[in-house]
Amino acid sequence: MSRPVESPVLTATGIVRGHQLPRRRPWGPRDVIAALRGVDLQVAPGERVGLVGTSGSGKSTLLRCLLGLESPGRGTVTFAGRPVRPGSTASLRWYRRLVQYVPQDPAGSLDPRATVRELVTVPLRHLQVPGDHAAAVTTALTRVGLDPDLAGRRPGELSGGQAQRVALARALAPEPALLLADEPVSGLDLPVRDQVVEVLADLSARQGLGLVLVSHDLAVVARLCDRTVVLADGLVVEEGPTADLLTRPAHPRTRELLAAVPALPA
Amino acid sequence: MPRRGWVTAASRAVTVLGVVALVGVLPWLSGRSPELSILRARSAEQEATPEALAAIRAELGLDAGPLGLLGHWLSGLARGDLGTSWISGGPVGPGLVEALGVSVTLMGAALLVALGTAALLCWPPLRRGGRGRTGGAVGAALTALPEFLLASVLLLVGAVWLGWFQPYGWTGPSSVVLPALAMGLPAGGLIGRLVADGLTVTATEHWVSTWQVAGASAGQLSRALVRRTLPALTTQVALVLVGLTGGAVAVEQVFAVPGLGRAVLGAAEAQDLPTLQAGMLLLLGVSAVFGGLAALTRALLLGRAMRSGSVPVPARATPSRRRDWLLPAGAAGLLALVAAAGLGRDPFTSAHPRLAAPSAALPFGADASGRDLLARVAHGAVQTVGTATLVVLATLVVGVLVGLAPRASVGPVEVANAAPPVIVGVLVAAALGTSQAGAALAVSLVAWAPIAAYVAAASDEVRRQRHVTVLPVLGVGPATVTWRYVVPAVLPAAARNAVLRLPGIALALAALGFLGLGATSPTPEWGLLLAEGMPYVERAPWAVLAPTGALVAASVLAVSLSGLSRRPRRPAAPAGLPVRAAAPSPEQPAGVG
Numbered sequence: 001m002s003r004p005v006e007s008p009v010l011t012a013t014g015i016v017r018g019h020q021l022p023r024r025r026p027w028g029p030r031d032v033i034a035a036l037r038g039v040d041l042q043v044a045p046g047e048r049v050g051l052v053g054t055s056g057s058g059k060s061t062l063l064r065c066l067l068g069l070e071s072p073g074r075g076t077v078t079f080a081g082r083p084v085r086p087g088s089t090a091s092l093r094w095y096r097r098l099v100q101y102v103p104q105d106p107a108g109s110l111d112p113r114a115t116v117r118e119l120v121t122v123p124l125r126h127l128q129v130p131g132d133h134a135a136a137v138t139t140a141l142t143r144v145g146l147d148p149d150l151a152g153r154r155p156g157e158l159s160g161g162q163a164q165r166v167a168l169a170r171a172l173a174p175e176p177a178l179l180l181a182d183e184p185v186s187g188l189d190l191p192v193r194d195q196v197v198e199v200l201a202d203l204s205a206r207q208g209l210g211l212v213l214v215s216h217d218l219a220v221v222a223r224l225c226d227r228t229v230v231l232a233d234g235l236v237v238e239e240g241p242t243a244d245l246l247t248r249p250a251h252p253r254t255r256e257l258l259a260a261v262p263a264l265p266a
Numbered sequence: 267m268p269r270r271g272w273v274t275a276a277s278r279a280v281t282v283l284g285v286v287a288l289v290g291v292l293p294w295l296s297g298r299s300p301e302l303s304i305l306r307a308r309s310a311e312q313e314a315t316p317e318a319l320a321a322i323r324a325e326l327g328l329d330a331g332p333l334g335l336l337g338h339w340l341s342g343l344a345r346g347d348l349g350t351s352w353i354s355g356g357p358v359g360p361g362l363v364e365a366l367g368v369s370v371t372l373m374g375a376a377l378l379v380a381l382g383t384a385a386l387l388c389w390p391p392l393r394r395g396g397r398g399r400t401g402g403a404v405g406a407a408l409t410a411l412p413e414f415l416l417a418s419v420l421l422l423v424g425a426v427w428l429g430w431f432q433p434y435g436w437t438g439p440s441s442v443v444l445p446a447l448a449m450g451l452p453a454g455g456l457i458g459r460l461v462a463d464g465l466t467v468t469a470t471e472h473w474v475s476t477w478q479v480a481g482a483s484a485g486q487l488s489r490a491l492v493r494r495t496l497p498a499l500t501t502q503v504a505l506v507l508v509g510l511t512g513g514a515v516a517v518e519q520v521f522a523v524p525g526l527g528r529a530v531l532g533a534a535e536a537q538d539l540p541t542l543q544a545g546m547l548l549l550l551g552v553s554a555v556f557g558g559l560a561a562l563t564r565a566l567l568l569g570r571a572m573r574s575g576s577v578p579v580p581a582r583a584t585p586s587r588r589r590d591w592l593l594p595a596g597a598a599g600l601l602a603l604v605a606a607a608g609l610g611r612d613p614f615t616s617a618h619p620r621l622a623a624p625s626a627a628l629p630f631g632a633d634a635s636g637r638d639l640l641a642r643v644a645h646g647a648v649q650t651v652g653t654a655t656l657v658v659l660a661t662l663v664v665g666v667l668v669g670l671a672p673r674a675s676v677g678p679v680e681v682a683n684a685a686p687p688v689i690v691g692v693l694v695a696a697a698l699g700t701s702q703a704g705a706a707l708a709v710s711l712v713a714w715a716p717i718a719a720y721v722a723a724a725s726d727e728v729r730r731q732r733h734v735t736v737l738p739v740l741g742v743g744p745a746t747v748t749w750r751y752v753v754p755a756v757l758p759a760a761a762r763n764a765v766l767r768l769p770g771i772a773l774a775l776a777a778l779g780f781l782g783l784g785a786t787s788p789t790p791e792w793g794l795l796l797a798e799g800m801p802y803v804e805r806a807p808w809a810v811l812a813p814t815g816a817l818v819a820a821s822v823l824a825v826s827l828s829g830l831s832r833r834p835r836r837p838a839a840p841a842g843l844p845v846r847a848a849a850p851s852p853e854q855p856a857g858v859g
Contacts, residue, residue, distance in 0.1 A: 067739060069738060089738070089742070089743035089744070090743075092741075093741055096739060096740070096741045097741075100739070101736070101739040103732060103736050103739075105732055108731075108732040108733065109732040109736040110733055111733040111751070112733070122737075122740050122742065123740040123741055126740060126742045126743070127740070127741035128741075170740070
């Protein structure tokens, strides 16, 4: 079922991660629920991987481990052979330049007091990306299909779709090799969702940008991802080429996910 | 999570030990040499030879440095020895235990008054099922008067004019009434206002309409409203109760009740530090009991929900109305008018007949030294507002800095929040002597805590906003996140919060002045003016009325502004917004104590 990935660039091996629950009684022991129970994941350069699963399947926790924001209880994350683990800002700078992140509700991740130019400059300045930052901002805005004249506006003066693209442009500004996106289109109107999906598809197709897309929306995964990994109860239950997986699901949990989609676009 | 809990617990433990240690080393801090007075107290004949004095110093552990002194004091405590008075030379324990009994009786009576008052204030909103606005006018009026002022007014009306009760002493049940009212009414007003407001807010939550549709009876609904509202308020109610210990000092002083508060105040004035130390320890114990009872109540009401840290605090949904500004604006205008009228006059020269009655030339009359009361009240306003402004600035800086480390600062914030300014004033006066600067220091030592609690809660909220949680991925370090993102977002509201507390701080300064722990004569300070007028209250009521009027105006300002500060400026957040219940509330009442 699982297909070997040639020369993976991002590798997660045997990730185990638990969350502590509050005590039942003040003197009682703390219960621990396992969010991830030994997950392996490989992403090849330029590959587009969909990470799907119901709420509570461990998608977001895995993403936080991949981003070096959380330390896995057991297991390792490496990028091109270098270990990735939470540490000082400086110790992860190399990784953040190569792997960027689009959060859930990207528009909400924009500081309402800053201008678009300031927002997109933030990773350039703090990741100490060399080069002309003003030019890099213009390039990033153009790449996501935004008019560079918008650079002087603030998030409140943008439409929903424009704000989403600014968040994308910010992630793309340091010219990363891989983008991790956590439900980047959930909760968006359909037209806006389609705009953002098209921008992502265009970027990865034309510029070889790798993508790990966390989503419960199988239509988006079908449009964007070559390969899909299904997480359930903290384990990878199925993975394979997206087209195969969606047409011939093997695992019951995958079938449940598919059954929940009203109608897949062709 | 366990590590964070550890930081919080350590912060609490270190703070409590620090306060006890501070009390323990007071004699060293004050740098006084009590051996001669102790020698004289013990025997009139013995020569004050260097050997005899050194023997007493050694016996008291005074030459052993701060740590030796602390050890000496603590080992004495372990043996049940509370210390030796520097004035009488005898043990301080027995007298203080007796005083504790008096104070506990008085606090118990005050508690009954407070609970009765609070119940009366909460009855109307409960009967209406929590609908409609709470008038709050009665509650606000009761809360408005700080204990020392209410005590003076009650003494004037109940004992001097009506003659129903004894003015002074502790001789029977009738001498409990006025002090208990003076302590219990403000506390009850505050608790009642908190609970009534809370009930009104809870009643707007969605589950209430669900219950009504499901056919819940009025009684069931009332019980559910109370049960939902009280847990969020237990911390604040506990603070009000702990504040009774501060109120006890002022009230016992006014009515000459031989309780712990008066003993502590007397010890501070006489520089009898061992008595002060032991009294402080007992007062701390009383506060700890109140705090523990509140925590227990909260745990019983909430159970496991509390430990999951997800109990939503009822979100206040009352919009601010324009006429809410009328009362504070009126009070501020009145004070400004008095200041403008009197600032050109001379507050220090005794140019008038002693205790002259008000007239066209002397609108407020003259005091016992023949000084112009209008001039003294006006200059007092400037003096008080100036000092209070400095205190506000200091508390804002300290509050923001401390609030940025929410977990480590839990202990200091809790202790400073609970410590009544009067008690801290007694400690500062004992260590540094009485002065206006000492009073300002004492008030600053407690007034930063609400700001810090507010900043801690608000910065926690800012740190959870999506545009801040994303920053680490963009390479922004923790220090930059704090200074470039969190502080600018929190500072404006924190500054507004601090400025709205100015009248409350002015009142706390006045309370210290009234008790002789602040400004000294002839400074025209409001609290001191009131204290100076009290002995002449029967012959010349205007000597009391002028400063009382100014203090009442400041109190009205304090309470009405604190009400405004608790309303959100933006459209109300959805009810039941999941704010962490453990987060300290920014809505500490102003002007308690």
